[in-house]
Amino acid sequence: MRTELVSEPGDPGRPNEDFASVGLPASGQGGSLVVLDGVTPPGDGGGCLHSVPWFTARLGGALTELTVSLPDVPLVELLSRALARTADGHAATCDLSHPRTPQATVALARWSPASVDCLVLSDSVLLVESPDGTVTPFLDDRLSRLPRSALASHTLVDTTLRNKEGGFFTAAADPSVASRAVTGSLPRDEVRALAALTDGAARWVERFHAGDWADCLALVREEGARSLVDRVRALERADAERAAPRRGKTHDDATVVYAELSPRER
Template sequence: MQTGWMRTELVSEPGDPGRPNEDFAGVGLPAAGQGGSLVVLDGVTPPRNGGGCLHSVPWFTARLGGALTELTVSHPDVPLAELLSRAIARTAESHASTCDLSHPRTPQATVALARWSPASVEYLVLSDSALLVESPDGTVTALLDDRLDRIPIRPWPPRPWWTARSATRRAASSRRRPTRRWRPARSPAPCPARRYAPWPP
């Protein structure tokens, strides 16, 4: 696609030849010819036993990607984070009556957005997608969402006495308190690395 002085090429291949392509890539160009937007979604392959949704990941990425392409062009003054929120809400509404959207394995995707105008370039990166930006001097910068890298690592097993029996007891406890499975271990002195211990049974 040739747009003024910018050339756009889109290529997408499935990660597994035996599965449909679960990704989405699109470019939006306003009729006025000023600026545009780029949308890239990396669909998350679901487990074999599926999740709470009747729809496939390609169905999800096509609708979310289509909504993002339309919104980023038609609302140039709205921040990208707000437009992503609107696109997610629109996609959720399209199947909320038929699917369990509270299920943790409903279709999902990582996101990379870029929007440009004659005066500026905006971007948004969500999860482990990457956006590469080349400056006029040829320097390439990777724009990343590094929040996953900043999550403290929890040792496994947390303690030597973690046995099959105690693991079963703690698993049952964690199901009752799914949002409080771990807590910081108490230490007599602060240390730079955070340690974690399981909740008691």
């Protein structure tokens, strides 16, 4: 099989808060991919002594291990276990009840000889391509459906929407949030390729409308994940030069993971 991974910080002077991995079991049967997009903390640190990269590394590492070592356990349960394991690692030193305790969006996929399982939580994206070229996006669109007025300030978001009913959910300290994820499962022979993107890379479609999801996956397959990130950066620079600043970061951490399942494996 072919796999490719690119992850680039939005600001070279700041740590990359994304995490990405591809796990291939020693048995040679199946595999998994994990993509996390860490949520930048507030100025007070969110009640935690640890950085967001510390959190995403531990949560991502746990998910990588669990998705390949426990192939028969559903992804929702694995996310719950990984969150509990990560929370245990700093519960004694940090305020995990703080609404901005370290947290991340999640995109997971796991494949076996029989099936491909998918999970998305918050605004990272998972694209699934069928053998006929049809691309199906797995999206958690709760954040994008909220009115802009509800997102007017971090304080408003944190007190009324973040990890609350009627708002949106991220992977933080509460293992039960795993049940809020968008999930799906497909027969293995109906999947040719997978691509997972943090929202910094998904801007090519979602902010700049340079193509649709099928175009995005085709670009990654034909020109590589680096090409997608480079195109996003060029669009961000051009946008910043010609328009008033948009809400949010000019450049965001951008991560792309691509996995092409060979015909023999399918």
